[in-house]
Amino acid sequence: MTVYPFEKREFELRLTRTKSAMEKAGLDLLVICDPANMDYLTGYKGWSFYVPQCVLVHGEADIPVWIGRLMDAGAARLSTWLPDEAVVPYPDIYVQSRDRHPMDFVADQIKLRGWNAVRIGLEMDAYYFSGRAADSIRSALPDARFSDCDHLVNWVRNIKSEPEIGLMRQAGQLAKSAMQAAFDTIREGARQCDTVGEIYRAGISGVEEFGGEYTALCPMLPTGEGTATPHITWSDALFKRGEPTILELAGSRLGYHAPIARTLHLGPPPLKLADTAKIVIEGMHAALDAAVPGALAEEVEAEWRAVISRHGLEKESRIGYSIGLGYPPDWGEHTVSFRPGDKTVLRENMTFHCIPGMWLDDWGFEVSTAFQVTAGGAVPIYDFPEELHVRD
Amino acid sequence: MTVYPFEKREFELRLTRTKSAMEKAGLDLLVICDPANMDYLTGYKGWSFYVPQCVLVHGEADIPVWIGRLMDAGAARLSTWLPDEAVVPYPDIYVQSRDRHPMDFVADQIKLRGWNAVRIGLEMDAYYFSGRAADSIRSALPDARFSDCDHLVNWVRNIKSEPEIGLMRQAGQLAKSAMQAAFDTIREGARQCDTVGEIYRAGISGVEEFGGEYTALCPMLPTGEGTATPHITWSDALFKRGEPTILELAGSRLGYHAPIARTLHLGPPPLKLADTAKIVIEGMHAALDAAVPGALAEEVEAEWRAVISRHGLEKESRIGYSIGLGYPPDWGEHTVSFRPGDKTVLRENMTFHCIPGMWLDDWGFEVSTAFQVTAGGAVPIYDFPEELHVRD
Numbered sequence: 001m002t003v004y005p006f007e008k009r010e011f012e013l014r015l016t017r018t019k020s021a022m023e024k025a026g027l028d029l030l031v032i033c034d035p036a037n038m039d040y041l042t043g044y045k046g047w048s049f050y051v052p053q054c055v056l057v058h059g060e061a062d063i064p065v066w067i068g069r070l071m072d073a074g075a076a077r078l079s080t081w082l083p084d085e086a087v088v089p090y091p092d093i094y095v096q097s098r099d100r101h102p103m104d105f106v107a108d109q110i111k112l113r114g115w116n117a118v119r120i121g122l123e124m125d126a127y128y129f130s131g132r133a134a135d136s137i138r139s140a141l142p143d144a145r146f147s148d149c150d151h152l153v154n155w156v157r158n159i160k161s162e163p164e165i166g167l168m169r170q171a172g173q174l175a176k177s178a179m180q181a182a183f184d185t186i187r188e189g190a191r192q193c194d195t196v197g198e199i200y201r202a203g204i205s206g207v208e209e210f211g212g213e214y215t216a217l218c219p220m221l222p223t224g225e226g227t228a229t230p231h232i233t234w235s236d237a238l239f240k241r242g243e244p245t246i247l248e249l250a251g252s253r254l255g256y257h258a259p260i261a262r263t264l265h266l267g268p269p270p271l272k273l274a275d276t277a278k279i280v281i282e283g284m285h286a287a288l289d290a291a292v293p294g295a296l297a298e299e300v301e302a303e304w305r306a307v308i309s310r311h312g313l314e315k316e317s318r319i320g321y322s323i324g325l326g327y328p329p330d331w332g333e334h335t336v337s338f339r340p341g342d343k344t345v346l347r348e349n350m351t352f353h354c355i356p357g358m359w360l361d362d363w364g365f366e367v368s369t370a371f372q373v374t375a376g377g378a379v380p381i382y383d384f385p386e387e388l389h390v391r392d
Numbered sequence: 393m394t395v396y397p398f399e400k401r402e403f404e405l406r407l408t409r410t411k412s413a414m415e416k417a418g419l420d421l422l423v424i425c426d427p428a429n430m431d432y433l434t435g436y437k438g439w440s441f442y443v444p445q446c447v448l449v450h451g452e453a454d455i456p457v458w459i460g461r462l463m464d465a466g467a468a469r470l471s472t473w474l475p476d477e478a479v480v481p482y483p484d485i486y487v488q489s490r491d492r493h494p495m496d497f498v499a500d501q502i503k504l505r506g507w508n509a510v511r512i513g514l515e516m517d518a519y520y521f522s523g524r525a526a527d528s529i530r531s532a533l534p535d536a537r538f539s540d541c542d543h544l545v546n547w548v549r550n551i552k553s554e555p556e557i558g559l560m561r562q563a564g565q566l567a568k569s570a571m572q573a574a575f576d577t578i579r580e581g582a583r584q585c586d587t588v589g590e591i592y593r594a595g596i597s598g599v600e601e602f603g604g605e606y607t608a609l610c611p612m613l614p615t616g617e618g619t620a621t622p623h624i625t626w627s628d629a630l631f632k633r634g635e636p637t638i639l640e641l642a643g644s645r646l647g648y649h650a651p652i653a654r655t656l657h658l659g660p661p662p663l664k665l666a667d668t669a670k671i672v673i674e675g676m677h678a679a680l681d682a683a684v685p686g687a688l689a690e691e692v693e694a695e696w697r698a699v700i701s702r703h704g705l706e707k708e709s710r711i712g713y714s715i716g717l718g719y720p721p722d723w724g725e726h727t728v729s730f731r732p733g734d735k736t737v738l739r740e741n742m743t744f745h746c747i748p749g750m751w752l753d754d755w756g757f758e759v760s761t762a763f764q765v766t767a768g769g770a771v772p773i774y775d776f777p778e779e780l781h782v783r784d
Contacts, residue, residue: 046621046624047623047625047721048623049721050724070708071621071622071623071709071751072621072622074751075621075623075624078618078621079624091708092709092710092731095709096713096724098542122523124522124524127442128519128721130516130517130523130526131514131521131523131526131527132526132540134523134524134527135516135523135526150490191597191603193603193604196596197594197596198593201590203589204588205583205586205588205589205590211583211589211627213625218439218606220439225470226466226467229463229465229467231463231467232438233437233439236598236603316462318487321488328720329441329721332442334488357463
């Protein structure tokens with residue numbers, strides 16, 4: 001059980017901003033299934049998102065309604081600011097059943113409250129809102145007008161409060177400590193799994209003042225030819241001399257993430273890898289320099305692109321995204337991306353993970369910076385040497 | 393990068409069984425988005441399920457098609473048995489975009505192969521197949537006849553091969569070692585996060601012969617009043633004398649899981665907790681004794697229910713489910729449940745997690761057994777003392 005670090009006032013502000021965005025979007029009711037959004041609005045914590053659950057936000061209701069599995073109602077009562085009557089459990093017969101879906105129960109709750117003929121926003125592309133969930137609720141409420149609320153709450157989450165930034169900085173300490181644990185254990189002949197065991201121990205056990213939580217992605221650890229692709233995890237094979245290892249991991253403090261990526265090479269690196277590393281780091285700093293309030297997200301990427309083009313490199317994928325509160329399987333907020341065409345205007349206290357990885361034919365290089373946009377520009381959330389680390 | 397422990401022959405058998413189930417279900421094409429099902433059919437590993445990806449299985453095609461993000465195509469080439477031409481990447485412009493969805497790309501690939509006017513089975517309730525994904529593919533292929541394939545591949549996964557059982561037994565060793573790490577560190581005044589750090593280290597670092605992987609759920613560690621609800625995770629608070637702690641965790645060996653739950657009390661436990669523990673363990677063994685080939689899943693639960701009713705206890709939720717290959721956020725296979733109404737006939741080499749937790753008003757007790765159904769009955773996958781553990 002976590003004691004929530006926010007005042008009730010913080011939740012009230014979040015709700016107010018959500019309602020104002022709902023009004024703009026022409027929505028009366030939101031059905032929020034993204035666990036990060038549920039947590040953001042209510043404080044709800046618990047690894048229960050493997051069954052359908054949601055928070056209902058009605059524009060004219062003072063208090064959201066949590067709906068989840070009976071055995072998880074206790075977690076809602078312990079972790080949220082909601083009064084008991086706003087915690088509505090569904091019975092276990094709805095769980096993984098061929099005959100009924102929890103969204104049928106949610107629809108009944110919506111009808112009970114007289115909200116069945118209103119404009120309802122669904123999180124159509126949230127991880128834990130399946131095709132069947134969407135079909136179930138839409139067919140159970142024929143009088144409603146449904147639309148995709150298009151990450152409405154994710155967008156509300158974009159600008160962080162001071163307490164949120166504080167948690168992200170604590171997460172930065174955890175990330176640094178986890179990365180250090182990796183660097184302390186990677187050597188020729190050591191097992192990858194032993195390094196990852198130490199990464200986890202360091203990130204979770206944390207520091208003297210506070211501990212860490214599970215992160216939304218597991219540590220990534222491509223090594224050797226595996227570095228040509230970013231999302232490979234570890235095995236129990238040995239680290240080999242003459243091979244690079246990419247580490248992408250995060251610290252999480254009460255769900256707030258600080259991700260970090262670094263690359264280490266055992267033995268003298270090939271010249272091309274060393275050169276690429278320098279270009280990528282130069283490009284990343286050009287991007288960071290451009291990340292000032294008022295800049296467009298695509299302009300940040302353009303600065304990166306200008307640097308690497310000058311060196312004859314190309315990169316197809318985006319080089320960063322907004323971060324904050326995150327739940328598995330992703331710590332990205334699914335709103336702003338640093339890529340051509342993203343016209344989002346950067347504002348103070350937005351937070352990003354700039355991660356310009358290059359994956360070439362048989363190896364790759366990654367480095368990253370988690371940062372806060374301030375009046376004075378991008379301020380990193382942690383410091384950890386960025387260069388291609390070389391160990392003999 | 394993992395070297396896959398199965399012969400190609402194993403994948404061919406899996407594909408044959410899947411196609412035969414497709415024929416019975418009247419389906420020409422499956423769009424498989426569940427990462428465990430993707431792995432089961434192709435060997436694909438990688439934490440890339442946070443973007444849409446799928447495997448296409450056509451009844452008359454010899455080889456499935458992997459479709460995923462460009463940067464993950466390398467992981468598909470490294471980890472699957474598929475030839476390069478069966479690995480089809482989509483460009484990054486499809487990622488988290490308001491204008492286009494990766495399922496539009498998938499639909500184009502289906503058209504390219506002339507499969508657009510066939511009977512298509514979707515995994516309508518899979519975690520990573522969102523409402524928008526379902527709407528996108530359905531509207532892009534107006535000539536297809538869509539239906540919910542209703543966990544078709546999950547059901548094919550029910551009966552394990554010998555190599556799969558071998559991996560689950562290795563996972564059992566990891567689970568045991570992780571549980572032991574917890575028991576070694578829980579004491580009055582110790583921090584919860586330090587215990588969880590050791591759980592992770594033990595489960596991932598593994599044993600001398602092999603290491604572990606990430607588990608589909610994080611360790612659950614409700615403590616004190618938190619034990620009245622099962623899915624609460626840890627904090628950095630201290631363990632207190634006079635309070636129970638429930639541990640639910642797993643070992644994972646190449647994605648194959650062995651989950652285990654145990655309960656520990658610091659100081660003399662209340663009589664009611666000690667009594668409940670005895671009843672629950674007796675009930676669990678009655679259930680295990682009934683888990684023989686030919687029994688119905690609901691009969692297993694009925695034996696449990698008979699024991700606890702005799703002692704005046706009731707439990708609303710199911711007491712177990714099938715397990716095997718698992719990806720976040722759940723290690724259950726979403727097929728068989730031990731609960732009234734589940735008429736699945738148990739067969740040899742099915743594997744289950746029997747977990748009869750009781751969550752009462754202000755505390756709870758959990759114990760569990762992961763087991764294999766054999767001709768001779770249920771054989772546990774690990775051994776670890778079941779009683780309510782008491783530490784002074």
